[in-house]
Structures are given as structure tokens and as C-alpha cells.
Amino acid sequence: MDPQPPVSGANLLLGAASTAWRILWRAGGPLRRGLSAAGGIGTALLATAVEPDQQAALEAHGRTVRDEAGRVVHGVLRFVITQVVAAALAELDLTNLVRENVDLNALVADVDLDAVVARVDLDAAVARVDFDAAVANVDLDAAVARVDIDAAVARVDLDAAIARVDLDAAVARVDLDAAVKRVDLDAAVSRVNLDAPVARVDLDAAVSRVDLSGIARTVIDDIDLPGIIRQSTGGLATDAVHEVRTQGMQADDAVAHIVGRLLGRRRPDAPIAP
Amino acid sequence: MTLSSPSPAGSIRPAGIVTRLAAAAVDVAVVAGMLLVGYAGVAGVMFFWSPYTFRWPTPSFIFSLFTAAVLATAYLALEWATTGRSYGTFLLGLRVLGADGGRLGWPRATLRAALCVVFPAGLLWVAISPRRRSIQDILLRSIVVYDWEGRILIPDRRRARFGAPLPAQAGPSTPSALPQPPEEVERDQ
Numbered sequence: 001m002d003p004q005p006p007v008s009g010a011n012l013l014l015g016a017a018s019t020a021w022r023i024l025w026r027a028g029g030p031l032r033r034g035l036s037a038a039g040g041i042g043t044a045l046l047a048t049a050v051e052p053d054q055q056a057a058l059e060a061h062g063r064t065v066r067d068e069a070g071r072v073v074h075g076v077l078r079f080v081i082t083q084v085v086a087a088a089l090a091e092l093d094l095t096n097l098v099r100e101n102v103d104l105n106a107l108v109a110d111v112d113l114d115a116v117v118a119r120v121d122l123d124a125a126v127a128r129v130d131f132d133a134a135v136a137n138v139d140l141d142a143a144v145a146r147v148d149i150d151a152a153v154a155r156v157d158l159d160a161a162i163a164r165v166d167l168d169a170a171v172a173r174v175d176l177d178a179a180v181k182r183v184d185l186d187a188a189v190s191r192v193n194l195d196a197p198v199a200r201v202d203l204d205a206a207v208s209r210v211d212l213s214g215i216a217r218t219v220i221d222d223i224d225l226p227g228i229i230r231q232s233t234g235g236l237a238t239d240a241v242h243e244v245r246t247q248g249m250q251a252d253d254a255v256a257h258i259v260g261r262l263l264g265r266r267r268p269d270a271p272i273a274p
Numbered sequence: 275m276t277l278s279s280p281s282p283a284g285s286i287r288p289a290g291i292v293t294r295l296a297a298a299a300v301d302v303a304v305v306a307g308m309l310l311v312g313y314a315g316v317a318g319v320m321f322f323w324s325p326y327t328f329r330w331p332t333p334s335f336i337f338s339l340f341t342a343a344v345l346a347t348a349y350l351a352l353e354w355a356t357t358g359r360s361y362g363t364f365l366l367g368l369r370v371l372g373a374d375g376g377r378l379g380w381p382r383a384t385l386r387a388a389l390c391v392v393f394p395a396g397l398l399w400v401a402i403s404p405r406r407r408s409i410q411d412i413l414l415r416s417i418v419v420y421d422w423e424g425r426i427l428i429p430d431r432r433r434a435r436f437g438a439p440l441p442a443q444a445g446p447s448t449p450s451a452l453p454q455p456p457e458e459v460e461r462d463q
Contacts, residue, residue: 241365245366245367248290248292251293259401259402
């Protein structure tokens with residue numbers, strides 16, 4: 001013989017309840033039919049006893065009552081369901097349930113993201129972004145500090161970039177005069193080591209190309225050398241003659257003075273000629 | 275007395291012993307130079323005349339002295355009779371004039387030159403003479419005056435009077451009005 005399975009209390013109660021309900025439902029069959037017949041009879045009596053216009057009023061009133069009853073039942077059910085769902089949600093960890101039971105990857109794989117993105121109004125989305133605030137929050141210093149500028153520059157084809165630049169137009173817009181005015185040329189030149197470039201200059205070759213004799217001829221032609229010599233020597237001679245004459249006249253007077261005193265003259269000076 | 279004003283306005287000052295001795299020394303040097311040039315000229319002529327037999331001329335002392343005296347007399351007479359100033363007097367700013375302020379004239383210039391050559395010691399009397407006149411000046415009535423600007427010579431004797439205003443002597447001598455070469459002085463006879 002097969003061993004008896006263990007008896008479940010709950011199943012036993014459920015089976016008993018279901019059997020009892022079925023018995024009651026079958027036993028209530030005549031009652032339900034009687035009630036239905038009574039309803040039909042009542043309806044027929046009312047239809048015969050009551051005037052047609054009163055029937056219509058009664059029928060409208062009945063419909064109203066039924067509608068209100070439906071609304072009451074509907075409200076009660078809504079309240080009950082809301083409370084039940086809230087209690088259930090409070091008890092259940094839906095996120096965890098979804099994470100454990102739903103294959104999200106499979107779901108996402110089935111989603112047509114392109115179509116979704118196509119429906120997104122990116123312009124409007126971007127228009128709502130406050131870029132200033134976003135940039136204000138960015139620590140640019142830290143970001144730049146992490147950038148390997150050397151590597152970035154090494155990847156840049158500077159030749160190609162410069163080839164595309166219209167340097168003539170750029171330079172034409174530059175105010176070179178103002179720029180040069182700001183340059184301290186004296187300080188710049190003072191830092192230049194002129195000795196080195198001058199040491200590389202072949203001065204002998206440069207001088208050999210100069211027409212020194214022609215320059216000398218031009219200079220001599222422009223200078224009135226004989227006139228200068230005449231003036232200078234003449235000036236010297238004039239000064240010397242003047243000095244000799246002055247000294248001689250003073251000596252004349254000195255001698256006359258001495259002789260006059262020796263001879264006891266009152267007026268040692270030479271008189272004016274008669 | 276104003277030393278810087280050799281020719282006060284309206285008057286002429288006679289030159290003293292120092293300047294006149296200096297002028298005489300210059301003239302002696304000039305005559306010596308002329309003698310040398312003359313000697314070289316004579317020797318050159320002799321050389322070209324007979325190069326093979328050429329010898330330096332050896333004149334006697336007497337001949338040389340005589341030649342020098344003649345040359346000096348001629349030189350001084352020529353200068354004093356024409357411009358009134360030899361090279362020595364020109365250099366010292368002097369001029370030889372007659373006592374009346376005009377030129378000496380040929381006779382007096384020649385006589386004065388000869389007297390100066392024969393008796394040069396007569397010049398020393400200038401130091402003693404109150405009017406600064408040498409023996410030659412006293413004998414020939416001449417005078418030697420300061421004339422730095424070389425403008426005292428007055429051709430017309432009738433206009434020359436000492437003490438009278440002379441247009442060219444209106445002010446003191448200045449370096450810009452220094453003497454002109456003798457060639458530029460008026461030479462009209």
C-alpha cells in the first residue's frame with residue numbers, strides 16, 4: 001500500500017469551504033428562481049396597476065437609485081483597492097523584485113533606441129540647458145592640468161595649419177607702428193651681442209668695394225683746402241704781427257720812460273710829432 | 275698814454291728805439307737774404323756759363339761789404355721813397371715820413387738810406403731824443419711813426435699836417451684792421 005501523504009490544514013479548510021459553498025448555491029436555486037419569478041410578477045403587477053406615465057417616473061427613479069448605488073460601490077471599491085495597493089507596495093520592494101525577476105537587458109535590446117531618439121526634440125532640450133551655469137561649475141584648471149598638451153600638440157600638423165593661414169591678411173591688420181612704439185629698442189639692442197656678427201663680417205672685402213679714392217676726391221673738391229690754409233696761416237701771421245707790434249710799442253714806451261727818468265725829464269712820454 | 279692805441283685820433287706818434295731797432299734788424303736780415311740770393315744767382319750763372327771750370331765765387335770782404343752797402347742803400351731808398359716802409363718797418367708797423375707828413379722823396383730817401391748804412395749807430399739817438407728822432411732824422415728832417423694800418427701815407431703834401439685829423443686814423447687799431455702788405459699801399463709817385 002502507498003503511504004498516506006501528509007494532511008494540509010489549509011487545503012482541508014479550503015476544500016471544505018468550497019464544498020459548502022457549492023451545496024448552498026445548489027440549495028439556494030429554488031429560492032433564487034422564486035425571487036426572480038416574484039420580481040417578474042411584481043414587475044407585471046406594477047405594469048398593470050400603475051399608469052404608464054407613473055411607470056416612466058418610477059423607472060427613471062429606479063435608474064437614478066441604481067446609478068447612485070453603482071457610484072457608492074465604485075467609490076468604496078476604489079478606496080479599498082487604493083488602501084490594499086498602498087499596503088502591498090509598502091510591503092513589497094518593487095525595485096528589487098524587478099531587478100531579480102526582469103531581464104532588463106533583453107527588454108532594452110528590444111527597444112528601438114533610434115526611433116526613440118528620433119522622437120526627442122534635442123533642440124528644445126539643449127535650449128533648456130544653462131551652459132553658463134554648467135561651465136561655471138567646471139574646474140577648468142584641474143581639467144587643463146590633466147591634459148597632456150605636449151601629446152596633443154605633437155599630433156597637430158602645424159605645417160598644414162600654417163599653410164591655411166593667410167599671413168598677409170593677418171599682418172595687414174596689425175598696427176605695426178603702435179607695436180614698435182611699445183618695444184624698448186634700446187633695451188633690446190643692449191642685449192644684442194654685436195661683436196659676434198661684426199666678427200663674421202669681411203671688412204676687408206667691404207672696404208675693397210668702396211671707392212675710397214673717389215670719395216676722397218669728392219671731399220677734397222668740396223673743401224676749399226687752399227682757402228682754409230690761407231685763412232689759418234694768415235690768421236696766425238696776423239696774430240703774430242699784432243703781438244710783435246704791441247710788445248714793441250710797449251718796449252718803446254718803457255725805454256722812453258726809463259731814459260726820461262734818467263735824464264730828469266718831466267714828461268718821459270714821447271711827445272706828439274710837431 | 276694808451277699803449278693799445280698806436281695812432282691816437284688826430285695825431286701821429288713817433289716810434290721808439292725798440293721797434294726801430296727791431297725793424298732795422300729785420301731789414302738787415304732781408305738784405306742778407308738778398309745777398310745770398312744774389313750770390314747763388316751769380317754762382318748759377320757761372321755754372322751754366324762754364325760748368326767744367328765752375329768754382330764757387332769767392333769775393334773779397336771789401337767787395338762783399340761794398341755790395342751789401344750798395345744793396346742795402348738801394349733797397350731802403352726804394353722802399354722809403356715809394357711806400358715809406360721797408361719790410362722791417364712794415365713788420366713792426368712803422369712808416370718813414372718827411373717831417374711834414376709826406377713822402378721823403380727820392381733824394382732824401384737815398385741820402386737817409388746811405389746815412390743809415392754808413393752810420394747805423396745814429397739810430398741809437400732815438401732813445402735819447404725827446405722826439406724820438408735819430409741822427410739821420412735830425413739831419414734830413416724825417417720821422418718814423420707808428421702806422422699799423424698802413425694808411426698814413428698821404429700823396430698830396432699840402433693835405434698832410436701833423437695834428438690835423440686824418441680820416442684813416444679815427445680810432446684805435448684793431449686786429450681786423452691790421453696792416454696790409456706793402457704791395458697794396460698806394461704807390462703813385
